[in-house]
Amino acid sequence: MCQRLFAESEAASLLTQFPTSEIEALRRPEVSHATLSSLRHPELVKSFLQSSPDWNTVYDWFTSEEFVADVLTTFRSQIKAKYPPIIRTLFSKWIMNPSRYYGEVQFSLRLTGSVLSPHTDNADKVLALIVYFPDVGETSTGGGTSFYLPRSKRSEFAVFNRYKRFGWLIPLGLRRLQSAKLPTVDSFNASQEVGEHLKFFDRHYRRAFDAPYQLGAAGGFIKNQYSWHDLRLDDVAPGMIRSSLLVNVFLRPSRARALVNRIFTRR
Secondary structure, eight states: EEEEEEOOOHHHHHHHHHOOOHHTTSSOTOOSSSEEEETOHHHHHHHHTTOOOOHHHHHHHHHHHHHHHHHHTTTHHHHHTTTTTTHHHHHHHHHHGGGEEEEEEEEEETTTTTTEEEOOOTTTTTEEEEEEOOOOOOOOOOOOOEEESSSHHHHHHHHHHHHHHHHHHHGGHHTTTTBOOOOOOOOHHHHSSSSSHHHHHHHEEEEEEOOOTTTEEEEEEOOSSSOOOEHHHHHHHOOOEEEEEEEEEEEEEOHHHHHHHHOOOOO
């Protein structure tokens, strides 16, 4: 899904208050991106929100029980479709129980040269929403998240098998519950360092669409085995700073899921 989430005037106001300096303080000079996360940096986020009432309002909504409940209601069929038919039939109420989910927010900066290699996202993630905050009037053709579809069933198998331990053992219907990702690095020369993996992926997957990199616009998805996406800032204008808000809805931690994920994650 892609749509404008904030009116341009509202987004422009939020942009002027974006925590750029706070994120830059977390970024090492040799690294092309950094994030300020409500999970990893709760005190820093709390301090920033105290200085920005507008962002505090946005944060409160995206991390609220009401937002999580709205996500579960709006995307009920897509969320249940992640599970095999017998599980979603027998355990429908359990799957859709709002208490099993929570929201997280990240403020993100990525610079020219940054590459986030193709991946399907964390296995425990349900919803991912990326809201873009380019400068007012910026017309860059890059910066939006790219989404992909397999060229064939054989292509899907080839990528999944290469980047998932024991991938050939996992039935197709269960792969949507797993996380898969290509190697990624945080340098300014990332496309050359992981170029072989990107070429392999591009032979097997085609770009379906790019989310519009526009002020206040958003791209998002429900995580499954088709939610392959990436970001390649290796061919954008020098000096680009990509500012975005990442909103995630996760399943709460489970020892059983953590064990399964460790078994099948390729190191």
